[in-house]
Structure formats: structure tokens, C-alpha cells
Amino acid sequence: MLWYRAFIFVLTFLLYASFHLSRKPISIVKGELHKHCAASTEVELHSYKEYATQSQPVKKLPNESQCGWEPFDKNNYKQLLGALDYSFLCAYAIGMYLSGIIGERLPIRYYLTAGMLASGLFTAMFGFGYFYNVHNLWFYLVAQIANGLVQTTGWPSVVTCIGNWFGKGRRGFIMGIWNSHTSVGNILGSLIAAYWVSSCWGLSFVVPGVIIALMGIICFLFLIEHPKDINCSCTPPSSSRTYMNGTNRFRVQKPNLNTKETSQSQSPEMQQLLSDNENCATSLNINMPVSEENRNGTSPISFLGALRIPGVIEFSLCLLFAKLVSYTFLFWLPLYITNVEHLDAKRAGDLSTLFDVGGIFGGILAGIISDRLEKRASTCGMMLFLAAPTLYMFSAVSKMGLEATIVMLLISGALVNGPYALITTAVSADLGTHKSLKGNARALSTVTAIIDGTGSVGAALGPLLAGLISPSGWNNVFYMLMVADACALLFLVRLIQKELGCRMDHTLFKEH
Template sequence: MARIPLGYHLVKHFPKCGNRDLWYKGYILVLTFLAYTTYHLSRKPIGVVKGVLHSNCSKYDDDDASIPFFPVFESNSSNVNDSCWCCWAPFGGGNANILLGSLDYAYLFAYAVGMFVSGHIGERVDLRYFLSFGMIASGFWTAMVGMAYFWNIHSFYYFIIMQIIGGLFQATGWPSVVAIVANWFGKGRRGLILGVWNTHTSLGNILGSLVAGIFVDKAWGWSFVVPGFIIGGMGVIIFLFLIVYPSDIDCKPTNSLPVPSPDPNEYSDDGEAVHSRREEQAKPEDIKAITFWGALQIPGVIEFSLCLFFAKLVSYTFLYWLPAYIHSTSHVTDERAADLSTLFDVGGILGGIFAGFLSDMADCSATVSFISLIIAAPLVYVYNAYGYISFTVSITLMAITGFFVNGPYALITTAVSADLGTHPSLKGNAKALATVSAIIDGTGTIGAAVGPLLTGVLNPNNDAEGWYKVFLMLAAAEIVGALLMVRQVIKEVRNFCRKSTVYQPLNSAPNDFDGLLDLQRYSKKQDICKHVLQRVFRING
């Protein structure tokens, strides 16, 4: 059994209304929610600061006191753009967007590699230690990026190295929190609850934009240092208060029948001691972890992983480049652009919750993802084409686009990962969940690395033509992601039609006209399902 954290001895004295197990489930949900919120909060600064590292300096005079830093830039360099005399070297040349895109790529590629490794390690160590260490280390390396401002560092390799190390430690978060939540909530319809829980992604982006935006036009180094302290502090809280397994504190294990309290004098009806029966249950740490290849063989893992590749490509391109896009097209300040970009995440919060709700209601996560991706494809193009018309149109389209872009991303990374990680083929091996979630999110993160990198390549001059190419790429990515879901959608429609045929009317008497009418309705429903399958998906038989 994992060592009980010190903070539990304080928490156990808190007043608990109603069911004790339910109270601790809520406690774990809130704690993991706050933990991953700080992960995303600490990822956002680089997207906010880009507008300062490479800025249009024509708005400043040479002796303007409002310049957010003292620039060091060689004006006689062949790469110098006269309008970038105030840029932070080495991001002042004509290749600035490519360099900034390379920072995103380095970070996210390291994050993707770290994700696969973290899933493997997370199943074999105490997740409380692993998660808290990862958060503290992430905070340190996030702050180190900001120290380039205070130490007057202008080496591109410094920024690249800091991003790579930071990405590796940031990867400790997702497999850990998903596995912990699954330990407490088990199987069943959890799309809605995980959809609400997954709003930590968008909330972290919003808070990260706001926190980084406070300092970006004054001293951009603090835009990294402050978020670094926040996630590091949260790591200490996780170390002190996180409880990994319900059995660690004698809560009822998930997916099992109720277990009475471990009173040594309490016996069941057959005379067997209850506490001895509890002791005979398999301990979580005794369960053998699944291999990487074994996780890939779980039905649906490959399709959802590839779909998430394209979903995260779009989502993370918005995450890292939306403030720069708003600043470039709307000519607002960097702080204002960071604030406006949060509306995309507000839409994403609602989209994630709604996708989880639909998934629970219809039990068809692939279909929900497919529909969201199909709708999102034209929306990203429309946002770029018509978002400039007015401020109201811009923020409305931004929120709606965020709703459909983040819906499938949130659903796949939470409910789908948890469901596949507890697939019947695993025969109850809950330890597979960290590896499954790492494979799915790790593959998605490779897409998240490719998107921002391609943005820098397609839009080197930060102009309208370049942004047109970027949004065309995003629309194409949404379509490809939807196509990857077709096989899973067909399977879900088949299952839906199969369930509709297994119907017994409430009144089964031979002469009962109402019961016969009900049966006819369901027979008609079966015919409709078969017709849809044959005509839409072109399935024979």
C-alpha cells in the first residue's frame, strides 16, 4: 500500500457531509483539477510573450521609456529588419517566426517523447511522488526561460534547451492525473464528469494568459517566473495531500461491491471476518503493468491516437499562436491580445462539457468527436475570413470555434482514454490506464508540436497571406481527423442498431395491441438503421 501523505491526517478531521467515499472522490477531483490547471497555466507564457520577443518597433521612439526591455540587437546584421530594432535577439530577424515556431516544436516534441516515458514510469512508481516531483521540476525550468530576461541572455540554444527540458518534465502530468482519477471513479459513463474536470485545460490557458499578460509589456521575464512558482507551489500541495488509491484510506474500491468498514469484530452472514476478506483483495501495487505493445492492441487505441494527433495540432496552434494572430490582425497591444485569446478557451470549456454530456447520453464518443471535427473544419476558415469585420463578430467566432475545436480534444484525452484504459480485454488491469493515456496523448502531442512549427514555416512574414495558409492547414487537419474516426463511428452505429433489435415490449400478451405496436416501431427503427448503414457507410448486408 502506498504511503499515506502527511496532509491526510489534517484532511480526515474536516467535516464530511453525507457519504465519506463520495466526499473523498470530490476531494481528489478538485485536487487533480487544480494540479493540471497549473500545468497548462505554465505552458501559456511562450504564446503570450511572442509578440514582445518579435515586435513591430515602429510604435516606439528610440528613447521611449515604455519599451519593455533594453534590446540587444546588432543593427548592422544582414538579417536585421529596421522595424525590429527593439526586438529581443535572436528573434529580431526575418526568420523570427521560424525560430519561435522551433521553440514550440522543441518543447512539444520533448513533451511527446516524455509522455510515452512517463506513462511507462507512472505505472511502476508512486504517482504522488512522480506527479509532485514533475510539477516542481516543471516550475523550475519554466522560470529558467524567464531568467533569460534578467540575465540578458540572447542565445537561441539557451531557449531551445530550456524548452526541451521543460517539455520532458511537463509530460509527467497527464498520465498521472488521468490514472489517479480513474482509480477513484472507475468505469461507467463518466464523459460528463470528465468533461467538466477537463476544463482545467482551458482554465489553465485562461489564467496563464492573464498572469503572463500582466507582465508582458513591462518585464516579460516575470511572465515565466510567476507561473513557474505557481506550479511548483502546487506540486508541494500535491505531495502533502494527494491520495492515489481509495484503498489507501479504506474507501470503497471502484467497480466493486460495497465493502463494510474494517471492524475486526464485524462478521458477515456466513461467519467470515470482513476485514480478512478486505485483506484478500488484490492490492493496486501488486497488479502487473501492461506493456506498450499490449496497449496498442486494445481496440480503438490507434484510431483515437491518430485522431488526437490532428485535433491537438489545431488546438495547440491556437494555444501558441492565437495571441500573435490577434495582435497582428487587430493591431491591439500584446496584453490586450492575450486577454482576448481567452475567449477561445471559454468556448473550449463549454465544448468539452457538452461533448462529454452527449457522449454519456448516446454512448458514442467517436460519433460526437466526428461531428465536432466536421463542424470545426469550416469554422476555422470562417474565423480567419470574417473575424476582422467587427470586434463582436471576431469574439463570437473565436468562442464558437473554440467550442468545436476543443470538444473532441477534451473528450478523447479524458473519457475515451479512461474507457480504453479499462477495456474488457484488459481483464480488470487498471494499471494499463497510464500507458494507454500516455500513448493517446503522446501521439496527440506530436501533432501539437507539428502544428505550431508549420505555422512558423507557412507564415514567416506574419502577413495576411501567411495566415490564410495556416488556417487552411488547420481546416484540412480537422477533416483528416474526422476521417480517422469513420471506422469507430460505423462500429458505434452498428452497436446502436443491434441494441435496438433486442427489445421486449412491456406488454407481451399476444392480443395486446399496444405491445404489438411498440414492437412494430422498433422493427421500423431497425430497418432505418440498416438503411443508414447501407447508404451512408456503404456496408453490404
């Protein structure tokens, strides 16, 4: 059993790392799609000219060879390149809501494999524009929109799969480590894209596209969706429940137990988010309409049914603002470092990776703390509370020198990405197996998609707002980020009060 868990951990880590690996090339190739005309030379475009000579002649604008790749060689290149980002992010946000609903009605292995193969195709499609000399903006927009839609198959699928294999007892710590696949994928994608960006930028997309397609084949051959698929039980025999995930193959009848017996025999795999709260206030579940089919775990949950799970709306809105902050740093941090530290683009990009390094440690730390305290919402709230003043300090201290910037990047990355990582992994898995579902584990995909889809709306809004505000000064951008962190904390207040109040009630009861 331990070997299988380790295998699924590594496999899903690599699968989702390949998703991020295929998203990264666009940020690396932007500098090649548009160049500073004065700095361009004939040598820089030697490979393109060589290819153009061998292909059919195409009429080019006089400044095309000097300023980059048409249509991104014009003065409005910022708007055009921004359109590529927003088309992907908006398609991803919209598609995520549909992806979870579709995903829980299909076997995870088939659904994830199809998504990875399609993502490989559309990632490579962007690079085909180089080899086939395509200069139509809509070609690249369609490639980004289509890629954004099919990439939504990844997150709900891998979170559902790893949630099936790891119980709540150590879920925060395990998923904190597992969530570093995001940074690993970004780093690998940057290295691969940078290798070909100057000589043949088409390969910067084609190679990552081939990699994610190959990983899709590996997924089809080796992914094990649930321990029940190999007749391996994660729960004690006394807690017989129904487990459904994508198919109707496995059904274990749930015995009729009274409330006390059920709570005593509940396995670690089925312990849910805010379980103490549910013991303190059972009214959250009494009014939850659950059909007999849902009680047996044979019916996928509806979109509205998923929204009615206690905590889904609060955590979704919290992630919207938390992801807004994180993605603003992702898109604008290199430029900010360039302006403040007066570094070139490459050194600023390398330095900005420290924010991701801090995020890895922040995700692991958030997982450990939430496991020890058994309070997901309180852990997120504590880190969000500290993040707002830290961002103010970052805006002030980063102007004092490179050393201070490095320290603040690590601290800010940990506090900003810690709650983001915890909500998208452990919290989503907890809510997707909430006790109000009566053992229906098929809701995990829909719940994960709702939470991450709402967060993706913030991911699209953050860079857009930063672009509108930054001309008035970088301080105003940081004020916007601090307000976003405060809003994220505000949406968790009710859940934090329930967690703290319920623990206090248990303590008073034990004292008497």
C-alpha cells in the first residue's frame, strides 16, 4: 500500500508539472516576438531569414526583421501580447467550472489523458506558426483559448486522484510538498523554452507540447484512480462506506449505525473539513437535501449542490483574491525588479524565481500547521493577516538594496502562496469529501473545479488591474494587493469563528 501511494504521489506530481511546463513558453518567447528595433541585428534573425529563404516568399513589412514577429512587431505589441495572456486565463477560468462537472462523470484516467493529448496539440500549434510563417493574430489567440480550455482537465483530476489516496490526517503536509509541482513545471518550462527561443522559437512550444502529450500516454498506461481499483483498502473494515470515482465499479454498502457509532468508527480517509464544527452544529447538514442515490454515492453532484457544501463559497471567494495577488506577482514581479534594482531582464527573471521558492516553503508550512491544529481556515487566515503588512514592507525595503529584496521575496512568497496552495489542494480535497455528501466521493472533481475556477477569475483580474494602476506608481499596485489580501481574509472570518468557537466548546465540555 505504501508503495502504491508513493507511486501515485510521484506520477501525479509529474503529470501536473507537465501542465505548467507547457504554459511557461509564452512568457519566455514574448521577448522574441517583439524586440527593441534599435537593439536588433541581422544575426539575431539569421535562423528566421534562413527559413524564409527556403520557403515560399512572403511579403513582409520593412520593420518586421528588426522589431520581431508580425503582428507583434507594431507599437501596440503590449496590448497584443496581453491579449494572449488574458485569452488563456479567461478561457481557463470559464472552462474550469465545466471541467469538474464533466470530470466526475467520466473515468479520471481517460479524461486526464484526453486533456493532456489535446493540450500537447494546442501548445505545439502555437509553435507551428513559426514553421508555417503564420502572421495572423487570431491563429495565436485561438491556440491560447483552446489550450486554456483543455488544460482545465488537469487540476480537478489530479487533486481528485491524490485525494483518494491520502487521508486527511497528513493531507496538508503531503499536499504542501506535492503542490511544488507548479514551481518545478515553471522552472523546467523556462529552461526548455529558453534553449530554443533565440534560434528557433517554434521549438519552444513544440517540445513542451510533445512532452505533455507523452505524459498523457503515461497517464493512460499507469494512473490508478482509487485504492479500490487494486483491491487495496485505505480504511478499517469497521467503516464500510461507498467509494465512487468516475465509474460505478466499486460499491460497499454503508451499514446502519447511530450517530455516536459513526463518529467513532469514522476512518481518517473520510474525516472532513470542519468536522468538529459539524459535531457542534449539526444544522449545517440537517437541511442538506441528499437523495438516496447520493447517499449510496452513485450519483454525481450538481453544480448548485456543490455550492451548498459548507465552506465551498467562502474558500472560493477567498482564493479569488489570494490568486489575484499571486498572479500579479507572477506577471509583474520581473518588471518591478528591473525598475527598482536596475537589473537586466534575465537577472530580474532569475531573481523573481525566489518568490516561487518562498511559495514552496509556504505551502509546506501551511500544510504542517493546518494538520497540527486541524484548522484549515484559521491557518489560511493567519497567513493572510501577516501577508498584507509584509507586502507593504516589501514595497519599502526592496528599494534599500538587493539583499533586502531577496529576503522579502522569500517571505512574501511564503505568505502569499501558502494560503493559495493550501486552499487549492488540502482544502479542496477536504470539501470534496465533506460529510454532508454521505460518502459520495464523486463530488471531489466538481468542488475542486469550482474553487480553482473562481480563483482563476482573480488570476485574470490581478495582472489586468496592475497594468492599469502601475502608471500611477508601484506603491498603488501594492496598496491594491494589500486590499485584496484583506478581502481574502474577510471571506474566511465566519469559518474561522466556527473553528475557534467549536474548539472552545469542546474544551469547556471536557473541563466539566
